[in-house]
């Protein structure tokens with residue numbers, strides 16, 4: 101008997117028909133005598149609608165009330181799934197974040213889970229009751245307010261719950277049948293990866309592959325929680341139920357330790373992020389202290405800066421500094437820089453949100469030289485200009501014009517031998 105956490109995303113619970121199909125996946129695990137906690141997202145598109153209503157009500161709003169509104173989508177799907185399970189004779193009840201409780205910090209809209217009090221849940225699972233838990237939601241205990249974990253946060257709810265329950269596996273059911281070498285909706289020749297290491301998955305997620313929320317991968321990695329990505333659209337009866345300790349059916353993607361991956365490529369995957377914006381500060385003095393004058397005020401305003409490029413100054417006196425921020429932070433960034441103009445000293449600021457960041461990722465890069473050179477050459481041959489570069493041990497990212505995003509991803513996918521045969 102195993103303890104299983106099963107998470108179903110928005111498209112997997114988009115209507116009652118889909119919810120019935122989810123219930124059949126749950127039944128398969130219950131029939132195998134597993135203990136099951138299910139984490140559900142809001143119906144597809146529902147959270148977007150809630151966010152739009154909040155913005156329409158007032159562009160500037162109380163983050164606690166934003167959470168009170170956007171957390172409501174998950175309440176609906178949790179209740180509906182519990183009803184469908186009960187109608188199939190399976191004992192089940194819905195749990196909201198505050199009822200468990202899933203305790204978070206006070207960073208409303210992007211809260212972090214601090215603790216999950218799972219004792220009652222554990223006792224009920226042991227009695228054979230299915231817990232249907234709202235994803236995305238938590239409780240901020242100091243003010244006793246509902247909190248949410250950021251967009252895509254149900255993945256994190258699921259992994260955190262799996263850790264709290266000591267689950268054998270956290271199964272993330274979505275609308276694709278695993279993690280692919282790149283987004284299969286952009287590159288049809290992308291291949292499913294039977295396994296991917298925590299480190300690579302973390303880079304993929306944080307560099308734009310939204311198949312898993314970044315924080316969920318961080319948690320899984322720290323706690324070594326075995327996490328699988330698989331499709332809820334697969335016939336529920338065609339999948340084998342989870343059995344602790346036994347071999348896994350070759351289905352979906354297992355996120356696991358690097359050592360468990362027998363065959364690994366130099367490059368495992370390619371990610372792209374469209375939500376970047378580029379800012380160039382023109383003609384700043386080329387002297388000590390200027391970078392601090394720029395990035396100090398941005399840090400104080402809680403703006404995350406990603407890539408930074410400083411041009412060589414031609415005359416030794418003045419230079420340009422280019423950096424990227426999240427596109428949603430662009431207006432705030434421009435305002436902060438305007439206010440700090442006297443300390444920084446510059447002639448002009450240019451900005452553009454028409455850029456994308458394309459990244460190649462692979463643990464094999466640790467031991468293989470020349471990946472960057474090969475990448476830059478291939479992009480040059482397609483006439484794609486590189487605006488900025490960042491690297492780490494296992495990834496290389498380039499910033500390019502948005503118009504070239506797909507061409508760049510496809511080119512690099514083929515270049516690094518990732519296309520399926």
Ligand code: ADP
Nearest residue numbers: 109110111274275279280282283285309310311
């Ligand atoms: P859910 O609603 O189930 O949480 P998401 O839309 O958040 O689903 O994530 C699944 C989507 O992630 C897929 O439909 C796919 O387009 C996208 N995606 C991006 N990169 C990848 C990748 N490397 N592998 C698989 N899916 C990816």
Ligand code: ASP
Nearest residue numbers: 141142147251252253254
């Ligand atoms: N419903 C939330 C969202 O759309 C959380 C999730 O689906 O993971 O962001």
Ligand code: MG
Nearest residue numbers: 109252310311
């Ligand atoms: Mg998601």
